[in-house]
Amino acid sequence: MNREMIDIRIDGKEFKVEKGTTILEACKMAGINIPTLCYHPDLTVAGICRICVVEIEGMKTLTPACAFQIERPVSVKTNSPKIRKARRINLDLLLSEHYGDCYTCVRNGKCELQSLARDYGIDNYRFPSVIKPKYEIDNSSYAIVRDQNKCISCKRCIRTCIDLQKVGALETFGRGHSVRISTALNKPIAEVICINCGQCINRCPTGALRANDPADFIWEAIDDPEKFVIIQTAPSPRAAIGEEFGYPPGTSVTKKLNAALRRIGFDRVFDTNFAADLTIMEEGSELIERLKKRIVEGDEIVKVPMITSCSPGWVKFAEHYYPEHLNHLSTCKSPQQMFGAIIKTYYARKVGIDPSKIVVVALMPCAAKKFECNRPEMRDSGFKDVDFGLTTREMATMIKEAGIDLKDMPEKDFDHPLGLGSGAGLIFGATGGVMEAAIRTVYEIVTGKPVPFKNLEITPIRGMEGVREASLTIENTLPEYRWLEGVTLNVAVAHGTANAKKIMDKVVKGEADYHFIEIMACPGGCLGGGGQPIPTTPEIRMARARAIYEEEKNLPVRKSHENPELQQLYKEFLKHPLSEVSHKLLHTHYTPRGKYFFVG
Amino acid sequence: MKQIKKKILFGEYVSGIGLEKALSIKPEDVIKEIKDSGLRGRGGAGFPTGLKWEFAFKEESDEKYVICNADEGEPGTFKDRKLLTEQPEKVIEGLTIAGYAIGAKRGFIYLRGEYIYILKNIEKAITNLKEKNLLGENILNSNFHFDVEVRLGAGAYVCGEEFALIESMNGYRGEPRNKPPFPTQKGFRDKPTVVNNVETLCFVPYIVSKGAEWFKSFGIEGSTGTKLFSVSGDIEHPGVYELELGITLNELLEVVGAKNPKAVQVGGAAGICVAKKDFDRPISFQGLPPGGSIIVFGEHRDMLKVLKNFLEFFVEESCGQCTPCREGNYRLLEGVNMLEKGNCSYRYLRELLTLCEVMKTSSKCGLGQTSPNCFLSILENFKDEVIFR
Numbered sequence: 001m002n003r004e005m006i007d008i009r010i011d012g013k014e015f016k017v018e019k020g021t022t023i024l025e026a027c028k029m030a031g032i033n034i035p036t037l038c039y040h041p042d043l044t045v046a047g048i049c050r051i052c053v054v055e056i057e058g059m060k061t062l063t064p065a066c067a068f069q070i071e072r073p074v075s076v077k078t079n080s081p082k083i084r085k086a087r088r089i090n091l092d093l094l095l096s097e098h099y100g101d102c103y104t105c106v107r108n109g110k111c112e113l114q115s116l117a118r119d120y121g122i123d124n125y126r127f128p129s130v131i132k133p134k135y136e137i138d139n140s141s142y143a144i145v146r147d148q149n150k151c152i153s154c155k156r157c158i159r160t161c162i163d164l165q166k167v168g169a170l171e172t173f174g175r176g177h178s179v180r181i182s183t184a185l186n187k188p189i190a191e192v193i194c195i196n197c198g199q200c201i202n203r204c205p206t207g208a209l210r211a212n213d214p215a216d217f218i219w220e221a222i223d224d225p226e227k228f229v230i231i232q233t234a235p236s237p238r239a240a241i242g243e244e245f246g247y248p249p250g251t252s253v254t255k256k257l258n259a260a261l262r263r264i265g266f267d268r269v270f271d272t273n274f275a276a277d278l279t280i281m282e283e284g285s286e287l288i289e290r291l292k293k294r295i296v297e298g299d300e301i302v303k304v305p306m307i308t309s310c311s312p313g314w315v316k317f318a319e320h321y322y323p324e325h326l327n328h329l330s331t332c333k334s335p336q337q338m339f340g341a342i343i344k345t346y347y348a349r350k351v352g353i354d355p356s357k358i359v360v361v362a363l364m365p366c367a368a369k370k371f372e373c374n375r376p377e378m379r380d381s382g383f384k385d386v387d388f389g390l391t392t393r394e395m396a397t398m399i400k401e402a403g404i405d406l407k408d409m410p411e412k413d414f415d416h417p418l419g420l421g422s423g424a425g426l427i428f429g430a431t432g433g434v435m436e437a438a439i440r441t442v443y444e445i446v447t448g449k450p451v452p453f454k455n456l457e458i459t460p461i462r463g464m465e466g467v468r469e470a471s472l473t474i475e476n477t478l479p480e481y482r483w484l485e486g487v488t489l490n491v492a493v494a495h496g497t498a499n500a501k502k503i504m505d506k507v508v509k510g511e512a513d514y515h516f517i518e519i520m521a522c523p524g525g526c527l528g529g530g531g532q533p534i535p536t537t538p539e540i541r542m543a544r545a546r547a548i549y550e551e552e553k554n555l556p557v558r559k560s561h562e563n564p565e566l567q568q569l570y571k572e573f574l575k576h577p578l579s580e581v582s583h584k585l586l587h588t589h590y591t592p593r594g595k596y597f598f599v600g
Numbered sequence: 601m602k603q604i605k606k607k608i609l610f611g612e613y614v615s616g617i618g619l620e621k622a623l624s625i626k627p628e629d630v631i632k633e634i635k636d637s638g639l640r641g642r643g644g645a646g647f648p649t650g651l652k653w654e655f656a657f658k659e660e661s662d663e664k665y666v667i668c669n670a671d672e673g674e675p676g677t678f679k680d681r682k683l684l685t686e687q688p689e690k691v692i693e694g695l696t697i698a699g700y701a702i703g704a705k706r707g708f709i710y711l712r713g714e715y716i717y718i719l720k721n722i723e724k725a726i727t728n729l730k731e732k733n734l735l736g737e738n739i740l741n742s743n744f745h746f747d748v749e750v751r752l753g754a755g756a757y758v759c760g761e762e763f764a765l766i767e768s769m770n771g772y773r774g775e776p777r778n779k780p781p782f783p784t785q786k787g788f789r790d791k792p793t794v795v796n797n798v799e800t801l802c803f804v805p806y807i808v809s810k811g812a813e814w815f816k817s818f819g820i821e822g823s824t825g826t827k828l829f830s831v832s833g834d835i836e837h838p839g840v841y842e843l844e845l846g847i848t849l850n851e852l853l854e855v856v857g858a859k860n861p862k863a864v865q866v867g868g869a870a871g872i873c874v875a876k877k878d879f880d881r882p883i884s885f886q887g888l889p890p891g892g893s894i895i896v897f898g899e900h901r902d903m904l905k906v907l908k909n910f911l912e913f914f915v916e917e918s919c920g921q922c923t924p925c926r927e928g929n930y931r932l933l934e935g936v937n938m939l940e941k942g943n944c945s946y947r948y949l950r951e952l953l954t955l956c957e958v959m960k961t962s963s964k965c966g967l968g969q970t971s972p973n974c975f976l977s978i979l980e981n982f983k984d985e986v987i988f989r
């Protein structure tokens with residue numbers, strides 16, 4: 001369908017734009033930069049900071065470029081005394097209310113407010129400024145830290161939480177000058193239904209929201225000669241941490257990162273993809289078992305569809321919003337947690353190190369992993385399975401603190417025996433990846449043949465569409481899986497909890513005829529996680545996904561069940577998927593929490 | 601301009617005549633009559649009512665709504681309360697005609713929370729009108745159905761702003777939205793919606809039954825008709841007055857018994873504070889703003905205190921979403937406190953005047969766009985008193 005085109009003028013030059021384009025978008029196409037603060041490409045428009053104001057001919061007041069949709073020919077000015085005055089004063093108003101201790105702020109150098117102040121040449125406070133912090137920092141959560149002294153009330157976090165994630169842990173409190181951006185009833189964030197996804201952090205323009213950073217404890221462990229510090233790195237940070245060192249988005253730096261981590265002082269560098277492969281073995285087997293109980297034995301208690309459980313943000317979302325449907329979730333722990341449990345049992349025994357001396361650090365794209373590793377259920381090894389969840393951003397800072405530039409690092413491999421991951425484990429980082437990895441393995445277990453897709457690439461479930469569905473008919477099964485012959489496996493993939501909600505509402509109503517669903521709490525999957533480099537945009541997430549898929553194409557092992565180090569683990573320790581040891585170490589249960597407040 | 605005794609709203613009213621006339625002609629013709637009358641909104645912004653209806657009429661939609669704005673939160677204003685208490689039938693008739701004109705089957709009265717005690721009154725009127733077949737199904741056998749419901753406001757001044765009102769009716773925080781789209785395009789439940797003030801709607805039955813020409817015989821060119829003024833302050837006879845638009849402030853002051861006032865706030869808190877030199881100016885959409893409330897200040901009043909009161913109101917009542925209004929009003933109040941203590945430099949005062957300008961040009965809604973008016977006008981008109989203390 002051809003959209004109507006409209007003639008407009010920007011700063012005297014003529015352009016044609018599609019009807020409904022905002023002035024901000026039109027200016028971008030015209031190569032004109034309009035400053036923004038409350039605008040974010042992932043979010044609904046608020047038009048409240050009034051930094052992006054422009055002049056439209058014939059209108060008395062200024063117009064926010066982000067909010068004005070072009071429906072008729074307009075003539076726009078983007079630079080005039082009136083505009084400059086308004087932008088400057090509105091910025092001054094924000095700065096004067098802002099407790100700006102930039103040099104002790106996590107966002108120093110990556111703060112939109114700071115860079116606007118720089119771009120506008122601000123060298124003094126126009127209005128009497130805040131000299132002491134007014135609010136106590138909310139440090140209640142393992143994952144999210146809120147510092148309202150740095151909040152400029154742009155509501156990007158609220159819109160993230162409500163519109164993008166459909167959680168609603170944040171809201172506007174009060175009115176007028178005493179407005180505050182806070183949690184429901186102004187409670188500590190650990191006591192509301194926050195799922196720790198960290199998406200609000202990634203979209204906050206300032207340092208008002210940040211992750212709970214364990215770097216000091218990790219340094220301490222590294223410096224302690226008694227401690228054996230192991231780091232496992234997830235695929236998404238590797239496709240993104242380069243951004244913190246000046247690489248363009250979509251540059252995978254896995255091997256340089258390995259070198260940097262050793263240089264920092266980690267005793268072993270392992271690959272979380274190994275644990276992702278382990279997850280696929282366990283989860284795939286669980287799926288087959290569930291299907292068998294359902295199809296062959298007609299057991300109604302076993303829930304189908306089975307839903308993935310490797311995204312702790314999603315798990316907590318389900319615990320709050322679907323407490324009665326938790327038995328749809330796979331009992332598998334996430335790869336991070338499986339890995340911790342294996343390291344502190346199998347690996348400790350194998351190399352003869354006292355597990356109480358082992359510190360497991362997980363480099364994750366995720367804020368929710370910090371909460372996950374602190375769950376009381378996550379101590380099946382007899383110790384805290386994973387000691388610290390560290391985000392990509394925090395890792396970058398540690399590397400810089402050690403005086404290392406990733407760009408200068410040589411390329412190094414992982415340590416073994418837990419350092420080999422298949423391509424299937426690698427693509428866990430992108431939305432649809434777990435599903436693709438699982439199908440590759442399950443299909444082959446059942447039929448003895450690889451999935452019928454060119455290059456093993458199951459393209460129908462790749463991409464960035466919010467909800468994706470696919471069906472695959474199973475044919476020529478091996479004798480023991482005859483009961484699956486001709487069954488069409490229906491699967492669905494959702495990323496971002498708003499999309500998860502769409503699917504779950506179907507599951508609740510019994511309208512979802514899927515067998516298996518992958519859900520990731522973060523838009524784009526882990527590569528868009530709440531611990532990833534800031535900024536985040538659809539383009540950046542797409543670039544990271546490309547990096548992951550490119551890297552996986554060329555890997556020698558691309559199916560989880562063919563990972564030789566994993567086969568060794570089963571042979572020496574676990575015996576087989578869903579074994580007694582597996583159940584003890586690798587599977588878990590969930591806590592129904594409900595939609596209202598809880599403490600803990 | 602001395603015919604200040606001519607009345608419309610406080611004159612004679614027979615329920616149903618206007619509606620009967622409206623239903624006998626086409627909606628377009630009702631709209632034309634209102635347009636020809638020159639009626640402009642009495643809720644503050646003064647938007648031509650007929651034009652607003654025409655916009656909504658032209659929108660294609662399965663549902664449309666009309667809303668009577670009875671949120672009256674302006675300090676010193678009580679004219680809409682009087683109309684709703686004394687003649688709720690008239691308000692509802694106006695709303696029904698508006699519904700007929702734009703093609704809406706449902707209307708709402710958004711009643712200020714504090715006015716809950718009038719609710720029974722209004723509901724009784726609704727029942728009465730239904731019994732007389734002036735409301736409900738198949739009104740006067742015209743095949744036009746129209747129902748009215750009352751919604752109670754949340755007690756915030758800003759909820760009187762049309763989009764904040766709609767948001768609050770939609771079940772969200774009462775905060776103004778960016779325009780466009782306007783309520784006539786995407787209003788209540790995202791459907792075309794006309795929001796009109798109580799008083800505006802009350803003129804409608806008269807205009808339809810007596811004609812645009814008759815209405816235009818009141819008031820002056822560009823500001824036709826009469827207007828209700830809630831007058832309070834240092835005067836002998838506070839109350840609600842119906843006066844023709846175009847009357848001078850002096851004439852009004854005479855009517856209400858103001859003895860040698862020093863200053864008058866016209867157009868409500870969002871209006872301006874004028875000194876003696878401007879008392880001979882007419883009150884009209886072209887002259888002194890004709891908002892609902894007029895507050896008279898006698899010789900003994902401290903104008904800085906007056907200003908402080910207004911600003912305290914705005915600091916509190918701003919919804920707090922946009923920067924210039926949330927932070928700006930606070931800074932103006934802070935400036936007044938500095939003036940009070942005598943430690944506001946000229947230089948800083950100039951900064952505050954620039955701030956006022958920016959609030960007017962870049963605030964998201966009428967509140968922030970007009971709240972600096974009191975600061976600007978009091979500083980301008982009472983400079984000696986407030987600066988040289």
Ligand SMILES: Cc1cc2nc3c(=O)[nH]c(=O)nc-3n(C[C@H](O)[C@H](O)[C@H](O)COP(=O)(O)O)c2cc1C
Nearest residue numbers: 641642643669672673760761762796797800966967
């Ligand atoms: C802060 C603010 C408060 C307002 N309060 C009221 C009010 O109490 N009653 C009212 O009718 N209009 C109020 N308005 C004006 C409405 O937004 C709207 O213009 C009006 O209801 C339209 O009706 P009219 O065209 O009949 O005047 C307010 C506007 C602003 C900006």
Ligand code: SF4
Nearest residue numbers: 101102105111206207
């Ligand atoms: S939020 Fe930005 S401006 Fe504020 S202290 Fe941090 S870096 Fe500085």
Ligand code: SF4
Nearest residue numbers: 161194195197198200
């Ligand atoms: S972490 Fe996620 S759930 Fe928690 S407040 Fe932020 S966006 Fe909402």
Ligand code: SF4
Nearest residue numbers: 151152154155157204
């Ligand atoms: S916390 Fe951050 S995103 Fe949220 S309103 Fe404050 S500055 Fe904006």
Ligand code: SF4
Nearest residue numbers: 919920922925965968
């Ligand atoms: S101008 Fe004031 S009341 Fe209006 S939207 Fe902005 S903050 Fe809210």
Ligand code: FES
Nearest residue numbers: 038047049050066
């Ligand atoms: S970016 Fe447009 S108003 Fe904030």
